[in-house]
Structure formats: structure tokens, C-alpha cells
Amino acid sequence: MPSHTFSVNGETVTVDAPDDLPLLWALRDLLGVRGPKYGCGIDVCKACTSHLDGEAVRPCVVPVSEAAGREVTTIEGLADGDRLHPVQEAWLEQDVAQCGYCQPGQIMAAVALLKRTRNPTDADIDEIANVCRCGTYFRIREAIKSAADRMA
Amino acid sequence: MTRHARRRFLTYLVAAPSLAVATKIGLDAYAPGNADAAIPTPPAPADLVDLGDLLILAGKPTANMLVLSVNEDGDVHFRLPREEVGQGLTTAVAMLVAEELDTPLDRVHIQLDDARPELLLNQLTGSSNSIRSLYDPVRHTAAAARARMVGAAADRWGLKARELTVRAGVVVASDGRTASYGSLSAAAASLEPVALTVTPKKESEHILVGTPTSRIDARALVTGKHAYTLDLDVPGAKPCMVRRPPTVNGTVKAVNNESAVRAMPGVLDVVTLDTGVAVVAETFGQALDAKEALDVTWGPGTVDALSDDDIRARLKAATPSLDVLGVLVKKVEAEFDFAFASHAPMETNSAVADVRADRAEIWSGLKSPIAAQAAIAKAVGLPVSEVTVHVVQSGGSFGRRLFHDAALEAAVVSKKSGRAVRLMWSRIDDMRHGRMRPATHHRVRATYAAGQVLTFQHQVAAVETDFRHGLGDAVTAAAADLPTGIGNATFAQTLFLTTVKSPYNFGVTTQALTEVPLKMHTGSWRSVYSANTRGAEEIVVDELAAKLGKDPVAFRRAFLKTARQRAVLDKVAAAGDWGRSLPGGWAQGVGFHEEYKSCTACLVEIDATDPKKPRVTKAVIAADVGRVINPRGLEAQLLGGLTDAISTTLRAGLHIDRGLPLEGSYSQFHYARQKDSPRDVKIFVIEGADEPGGAGELGVPAAVGAVANAYARATGTRPRSFPVNFDVDFTPFPR
Numbered sequence: 001m002p003s004h005t006f007s008v009n010g011e012t013v014t015v016d017a018p019d020d021l022p023l024l025w026a027l028r029d030l031l032g033v034r035g036p037k038y039g040c041g042i043d044v045c046k047a048c049t050s051h052l053d054g055e056a057v058r059p060c061v062v063p064v065s066e067a068a069g070r071e072v073t074t075i076e077g078l079a080d081g082d083r084l085h086p087v088q089e090a091w092l093e094q095d096v097a098q099c100g101y102c103q104p105g106q107i108m109a110a111v112a113l114l115k116r117t118r119n120p121t122d123a124d125i126d127e128i129a130n131v132c133r134c135g136t137y138f139r140i141r142e143a144i145k146s147a148a149d150r151m152a
Numbered sequence: 153m154t155r156h157a158r159r160r161f162l163t164y165l166v167a168a169p170s171l172a173v174a175t176k177i178g179l180d181a182y183a184p185g186n187a188d189a190a191i192p193t194p195p196a197p198a199d200l201v202d203l204g205d206l207l208i209l210a211g212k213p214t215a216n217m218l219v220l221s222v223n224e225d226g227d228v229h230f231r232l233p234r235e236e237v238g239q240g241l242t243t244a245v246a247m248l249v250a251e252e253l254d255t256p257l258d259r260v261h262i263q264l265d266d267a268r269p270e271l272l273l274n275q276l277t278g279s280s281n282s283i284r285s286l287y288d289p290v291r292h293t294a295a296a297a298r299a300r301m302v303g304a305a306a307d308r309w310g311l312k313a314r315e316l317t318v319r320a321g322v323v324v325a326s327d328g329r330t331a332s333y334g335s336l337s338a339a340a341a342s343l344e345p346v347a348l349t350v351t352p353k354k355e356s357e358h359i360l361v362g363t364p365t366s367r368i369d370a371r372a373l374v375t376g377k378h379a380y381t382l383d384l385d386v387p388g389a390k391p392c393m394v395r396r397p398p399t400v401n402g403t404v405k406a407v408n409n410e411s412a413v414r415a416m417p418g419v420l421d422v423v424t425l426d427t428g429v430a431v432v433a434e435t436f437g438q439a440l441d442a443k444e445a446l447d448v449t450w451g452p453g454t455v456d457a458l459s460d461d462d463i464r465a466r467l468k469a470a471t472p473s474l475d476v477l478g479v480l481v482k483k484v485e486a487e488f489d490f491a492f493a494s495h496a497p498m499e500t501n502s503a504v505a506d507v508r509a510d511r512a513e514i515w516s517g518l519k520s521p522i523a524a525q526a527a528i529a530k531a532v533g534l535p536v537s538e539v540t541v542h543v544v545q546s547g548g549s550f551g552r553r554l555f556h557d558a559a560l561e562a563a564v565v566s567k568k569s570g571r572a573v574r575l576m577w578s579r580i581d582d583m584r585h586g587r588m589r590p591a592t593h594h595r596v597r598a599t600y601a602a603g604q605v606l607t608f609q610h611q612v613a614a615v616e617t618d619f620r621h622g623l624g625d626a627v628t629a630a631a632a633d634l635p636t637g638i639g640n641a642t643f644a645q646t647l648f649l650t651t652v653k654s655p656y657n658f659g660v661t662t663q664a665l666t667e668v669p670l671k672m673h674t675g676s677w678r679s680v681y682s683a684n685t686r687g688a689e690e691i692v693v694d695e696l697a698a699k700l701g702k703d704p705v706a707f708r709r710a711f712l713k714t715a716r717q718r719a720v721l722d723k724v725a726a727a728g729d730w731g732r733s734l735p736g737g738w739a740q741g742v743g744f745h746e747e748y749k750s751c752t753a754c755l756v757e758i759d760a761t762d763p764k765k766p767r768v769t770k771a772v773i774a775a776d777v778g779r780v781i782n783p784r785g786l787e788a789q790l791l792g793g794l795t796d797a798i799s800t801t802l803r804a805g806l807h808i809d810r811g812l813p814l815e816g817s818y819s820q821f822h823y824a825r826q827k828d829s830p831r832d833v834k835i836f837v838i839e840g841a842d843e844p845g846g847a848g849e850l851g852v853p854a855a856v857g858a859v860a861n862a863y864a865r866a867t868g869t870r871p872r873s874f875p876v877n878f879d880v881d882f883t884p885f886p887r
Contacts, residue, residue, distance in 0.1 A: 035376025099238025101547030135795020
């Protein structure tokens with residue numbers, strides 16, 4: 001069984017897994033990192049959105065072998081100890097979450113967007129394709145704008 | 153007394169204080185806004201006693217068997233016999249408890265109760281009924297706890313209870329002495345039970361209740377710390393997935409390559425079920441690969457020959473004809489079709505099960521856990537008392553988690569495999585073999601003369617909705633309290649008549665349901681019959697207004713029955729600048745709905761310059777749900793209802809093709825994304841009086857009407873089939 005070494009939320013980890021095992025299952029089932037959620041397995045719902053070297057990816061379609069030697073950040077790694085990331089703070093301020101299942105992915109997608117664009121337009125926000133089945137989209141939009149203000 | 157029991161104080165009330173249920177509303181409440189404008193319509197059955205009233209009544213004998221404890225650290229723990237699926241119930245209940253106890257909200261912890269069969273008919277989450285059914289019992293329980301705390305302090309200090317006050321979880325005497333709840337909890341536990349004359353605070357004294365409050369679990373949700381069913385650490389529980397048949401309800405005839413699949417990496421076991429073939433493996437990735445590799449010979453399902461066209465034809469044929477009218481009678485007539493719709497909660501159907509020879513433990517998102525416990529006990533051959541069913545807060549429901557199919561499968565696999573399992577449905581299976589809102593056909597006719605509506609008839613035909621999840625027992629238990637007018641209706645008709653009603657004075661009004669029994673996986677979908685039934689009626693209302701030469705808002709205003717109804721309509725018309733001029737291809741639309749003692753209006757603007765790609769650009773919603781516990785949570789529910797309506801009216805539905813839904817993921821079932829959602833949403837909560845009404849489903853039907861009416865006006869069409877854009881614009885996954 002091949003062995004893969006990479007960093008998860010600042011900690012170096014090694015897992016024994018087939019090369020093509022999706023990173024999502026390496027994280028959830030082998031490493032117990034369960035913030036990223038399964039919602040479709042084919043990069044459609046984007047509930048598992050996490051960062052690979054700072055870029056948003058969907059671990060459900062990233063083979064674990066591709067993570068080797070790189071830095072994986074999941075929702076658990078976003079806050080600095082007890083100090084939340086400004087995007088998480090904005091999510092609390094707007095009381096975005098209903099069932100909450102998609103929100104780790106929504107937040108990771110928003111963080112990646114704000115990294116690319118400090119002042120995202122409504123059209124930029126429209127491009128986030130993560131599904132929220134509770135339909136919280138308007139609060140997500142308001143939270144991203146609030147986070148942009150916080151980070152300005 | 154055990155050590156554990158000594159450390160805290162419990163209140164466990166069995167006797168019920170008087171609860172007001174089934175308030176009768178007389179005709180006098182229904183005086184039309186303008187006496188000349190409308191022919192009064194007598195109250196419908198749902199105006200007198202609605203489904204929520206029946207559930208409250210059925211649950212009444214056990215309504216006050218609530219468990220609240222105060223620990224020595226002063227933390228308050230309340231066990232909630234309901235499910236949290238995102239509707240914000242735990243926050244609202246924590247607010248009620250904190251209010252009555254005069255203790256900070258962050259000291260109140262809500263734990264979802266395990267299945268408690270002794271609660272009989274009082275552990276079902278549905279019909280927008282949780283706050284309605286819990287509002288009084290929770291307040292009485294917390295008020296009794298507060299009285300015991302104060303009583304313990306009074307004993308300690310030799311003072312009278314009435315000389316004491318409570319501030320932030322601390323009992324304070326007039327001479328300045330203080331005692332925290334934590335320091336009093338042991339003494340309070342040994343007090344004689346407080347007499348049930350303890351009454352909750354007057355509502356005018358509420359400080360926290362009624363104030364916009366953020367979710368108590370928000371931080372856990374945004375940090376990834378909240379544990380859903382499959383995030384739980386159950387020792388030894390292995391991932392499990394099920395290969396399912398190519399058609400709905402197909403059966404397993406033979407597994408042709410079991411030994412090859414058992415030899416695949418990580419595979420631990422292969423178990424044949426009634427519903428498919430389960431694979432247990434070290435990771436979900438391996439379970440998924442292995443279940444895909446299975447070669448199974450399948451038996452037929454229950455609707456293999458049926459596709460959408462056949463089902464629609466059957467529904468249409470089953471819809472009773474309306475009376476023959478004279479040729480001179482002026483009328484508006486319309487027929488509507490609504491497609492099947494998936495519940496599609498983000499968290500797919502899932503459960504953890506650990507079944508041993510003498511006991512079983514189950515974890516799952518369950519809205520009817522007592523029914524689940526009974527079914528699981530039977531399936532694994534254990535007494536109910538040995539089956540512990542934990543209710544886990546879950547990732548959405550919309551009606552889906554009334555059913556316990558994943559928990560049942562997990563229990564059977566665990567028993568047969570001899571190990572604990574974590575069972576997860578794939579998204580494709582969740583959409584194709586999961587539950588769905590039944591397709592419906594509607595025949596509506598209104599007649600009018602001299603500016604008045606004389607009659608309003610609506611015949612609905614629906615594929616049978618599966619209600620076999622414990623709701624039937626509750627409704628049957630309360631059947632003696634059904635109002636007249638329902639008579640010997642079938643169970644489904646009873647549900648229809650206790651949930652659907654017309655809010656208008658349209659003269660003689662009839663609404664009726666006919667079911668077409670097809671063995672498919674149907675279930676209640678947020679607002680059950682009302683999204684389609686009332687949505688269709690709101691479209692007809694717009695067409696009636698046009699025939700009578702009236703503006704849609706002015707027309708509704710004239711025919712609504714009460715001032716309370718008109719207030720929400722007026723609010724959206726004013727705040728939404730009704731009638732403002734918009735570019736070509738854009739339009740406003742309005743809808744109104746009333747259910748479970750609440751009412752709402754919705755105004756939207758739509759950009760349908762490309763009729764194939766319409767976008768709702770703005771929404772204004774107003775609601776009066778009576779007493780509001782948490783306005784912020786209520787607004788969230790209305791926002792969700794709006795998104796559901798935008799989705800199912802414009803694009804989201806399931807196509808049935810030879811016994812199976814074609815859609816298998818969100819790339820195919822087009823639930824709205826950010827780009828489909830309005831950039832401008834305003835929600836107004838109009839504070840009502842009296843008891844709380846239902847709010848969880850309220851938002852959908854009005855918004856269906858508003859979106860459909862806006863689309864009709866923007867495009868100059870008369871939409872009759874929903875969703876309006878419903879092409880098979882994808883390549884289906886293999887069966």
C-alpha cells in the first residue's frame with residue numbers, strides 16, 4: 001500500500017492508501033478530519049471544498065496521491081486557535097447556517113474568493129456554485145460582503 | 153439515589169397544566185374587508201382545526217413529560233423530544249428556557265432526546281408544529297424549575313419566596329444575599345415538588361423571547377466542529393454503502409461476483425438486504441468502489457413500466473371533472489401539472505448502527521424516532537427496550553427524515569455482519585431511491601359575475617404520499633376532534649383538508665384530493681400539499697383579477713377575509729414598491745398564503761428576458777405567525793421557503809423514466825445556486841398576538857405563487873406545468 005505524506009491544517013501526516021483514494025476519504029476515514037462533508041462525490045455540490053496550497057479544491061475528486069508534499073487546509077484549520085477567521089466571524093454575524101452541512105464548504109469557497117478579489121462584486125459571488133439546500137444564499141452573499149469589509 | 157442523581161436537580165412533570173387547543177374561529181372573524189366586494193366563504197375545516205391542532209391534541213397526554221436539569225455548575229440541560237434539521241428549533245427552545253429561568257442563554261444546553269416510547273404520540277417533528285406544541289409545556293417546565301430554585305434559596309435564608317428575585321441565574325434577596333442556581337441545585341432537588349399552580353411569565357415581561365437571536369450552535373457549524381451522524385466516533389464502526397436496483401423497489405435475485413468483491417482492497421463484508429446489496433469496508437472510498445463492482449441480478453420493481461407521460465395521464469384521468477356550467481357563466485379555468493421533487497438534503501440518508509446479540513444502539517437523523525425504534529427492534533429481533541435510538545442533529549430534511557430507512561438498513565447490516573457500521577447513501581441513490589414529493593395534477597375553476605367571485609373549485613390528484621412514519625397514529629388518536637365537513641375521508645384526504653384552505657371570500661369554495669396509488673418512494677415535502685395546491689390557486693387568483701380588470705394586489709385585498717391577512721399583503725406592496733415600472737422582460741409577481749394560524753405575502757421581481765433562464769432578482773416577504781420566539785430564525789425559515797419556491801417553480805424537478813428518476817445529482821436536479829438567487833431580499837416580521845403559529849413551511853406556497861405570477865407577467869405566458877423549464881439537459885448516470 002503506497003504511503004502519502006502531506007500537511008493537514010499545519011500538521012504533517014502520513015497515510016497508507018491506494019493512490020486513487022479520494023482525498024476526502026483519506027481525511028475523513030483515515031485521519032478523522034471530518035469538517036469536509038460528502039454531498040455528491042463528483043465535484044457538483046462542493047460541500048467538501050477545502051484548500052490545497054491555498055487554492056479551493058474539492059477533495060472528493062482529488063486523489064490522495066496529489067496531496068503528497070502539499071498543504072491541505074480544511075474548515076478546522078481556518079481559525080487561529082480560538083480566534084475565528086473574518087469570514088467565519090461574518091458567518092456568525094449574519095447567522096448564515098441553517099442545517100450547516102454545506103457551510104464549511106461555503107466558507108472555504110468564500111475565503112478563496114476573497115483571496116482572489118478583495119472586493120467581490122455580486123457577479124463574483126454568483127460564481128460560487130456550492131449548493132445550499134436550505135437556501136441561505138442571500139445570507140451567504142451578505143456575509144461575504146461583510147467579510148470583505150472586515151478584511152479591508 | 154445514585155451519585156449522578158444527587159449532583160443535579162431534575163424536574164419531570166407528568167401532570168399537564170391546561171393547554172388551549174383547537175381554538176374555534178367563528179364566522180364573525182371573517183368579515184370581508186369591503187362588505188360590497190365579496191361573497192363570504194364559510195370557514196374551511198382547516199380554519200377550525202388544522203393538522204397542528206390534531207398533533208398537539210394527540211401529544212397532550214405526554215406533553216409535559218419534559219426533562220430539565222440544573223447542574224452544580226449552574227448549567228441548564230434540556231432534553232428536547234424533537235429533531236433539529238436546520239430549522240433553528242434548539243435555539244428557540246433554549247430561548248424559552250432561558251427566559252423562564254432568568255438565566256443567560258449560553259448556560260442553556262439542548263440535547264436531542266433519544267426515542268422515548270413513553271412519549272407515545274409526542275415525539276414527531278413535522279407539520280410546522282414544534283413551537284406550537286412545545287411553547288406552553290417548555291415554559292411551564294422551566295417556570296417550575298425556577299420556582300424550585302427560588303424555593304431552595306428561601307429555605308436556606310428563612311425568607312419567603314416572594315421576597316426573592318432572580319438575575320442571570322442568581323437568586324437575590326432584598327438584603328443583598330445571593331445564591332447561584334449551581335449552588336442551589338442539590339437543595340432544590342430535595343424539595344417537595346412545586347405545585348402546578350406555577351405559571352410562566354406574562355408575555356409582556358419577555359426580554360429574550362421575541363428578540364432576534366443567533367443560533368446557539370452557529371459557532372460549531374462554522375468551525376466544522378458540529379458532528380453529523382457520520383462524523384460521530386463510534387468505536388469500530390466501519391463504512392458501509394449499498395448497491396441499489398435499476399428501478400424503484402427492485403429486488404435482489406442473485407449476487408454473481410460476491411467472492412471477487414470480497415477480495416477487493418479494504419472490503420470487510422458483503423450483505424444482501426431487501427433493498428439492495430451492502431458492502432462494508434475500511435473507507436467509504438473503498439465501499440463505493442466495491443458496491444459499484446458488484447454484479448447483481450435484479451428482480452423487477454414496482455413501477456418499472458411507468459414514465460412521466462403515463463403518470464401524468466393517470467393523474468389527469470383521476471382528477472374529478474368539475475360541474476357542467478351553463479354557457480353564459482363567466483369563468484376562469486386552468487389545469488396544472490407539478491413534477492416530482494426530491495427532498496435532496498445536503499447530508500444524504502445515513503445512520504450508524506451497533507447491533508449485538510442482546511442490545512442495539514442506533515444513531516441517525518430521525519424526525520419520528522419512536523416509529524424507527526419499533527421497526528428496528530422488529531427487524532433485528534430484540535425487545536424495544538433493548539434498542540437505543542439516538543436522534544442526531546442533521547443536515548437538512550424538508551420532510552425526508554420522517555422516514556428511518558437508513559437506520560433500518562444499518563441495523564440489519566450490523567446484525568448480519570456482526571460489527572458496527574456507518575451506512576451512507578450515495579447522492580445518486582439519495583435522489584433516485586430516496587423520497588420525493590409526489591407529482592400532482594390540478595383542475596381549478598372560478599366563476600364570477602358583477603365583480604364578485606361566486607364559486608371556487610379545486611380538484612387535486614396526487615400520486616399517493618407515504619405517511620407511514622407515525623403520523624397516522626397521531627391523527628387517528630385525535631380523530632374524534634375533527635371538525636364536521638371531513639366525515640369519513642381517507643387518511644390522506646384528512647391531512648389535505650386539515651392543511652389546505654383558501655384565504656379568500658370566493659363564495660362557495662371546494663378543495664378536494666384524489667390519490668393515485670403507485671408504489672413509489674414518496675413523502676411529505678415542506679408544505680406537503682400546499683406548495684402545489686395553493687401555488688396553483690395563487691396563479692388562478694391573478695388570472696381572475698385580470699378578468700375582472702383588477703390589479704393583483706388590489707384584487708387580493710378586496711377578497712381576503714381578515715385585516716391580519718391584508719396587513720402582510722399591504723406590507724409587501726408598500727416595501728416592494730408594487731407597480732413600479734420595470735424594463736421589458738421583467739415583472740413583479742405577488743402571492744399570499746395562510747396555514748397553521750400564520751399568514752404571509754411574498755412579492756418578487758423577475759428578469760425573464762431570456763424565458764429559459766429567468767432569475768428572481770428581488771424578494772420582499774412579510775409574515776405574521778402570531779407570537780414570535782426568534783425573529784431571526786423565522787426570517788431564515790422564510791428565506792429557505794423562498795429558495796425552495798424559486799427552485800421548484802422554475803427548474804428543479806425529477807423526471808421518471810421507466811421506473812426510476814433520471815436525476816442523480818445537483819447537476820441534474822436543478823435546485824437553485826447562488827446565481828439563481830435574488831441579490832436583494834427583505835423580510836418583515838409582523839408581530840402578532842396570542843399563541844405561536846406554524847412557520848417552518850409557511851413561506852413556500854406564497855412564494856410559488858409570486859414567482860409563477862411574475863414569470864407569467866414577464867413572459868406574457870400562462871405557465872401550467874412546473875417547473876417551467878424542465879428539459880432533460882444532462883446525460884443520466886447509468887442505472
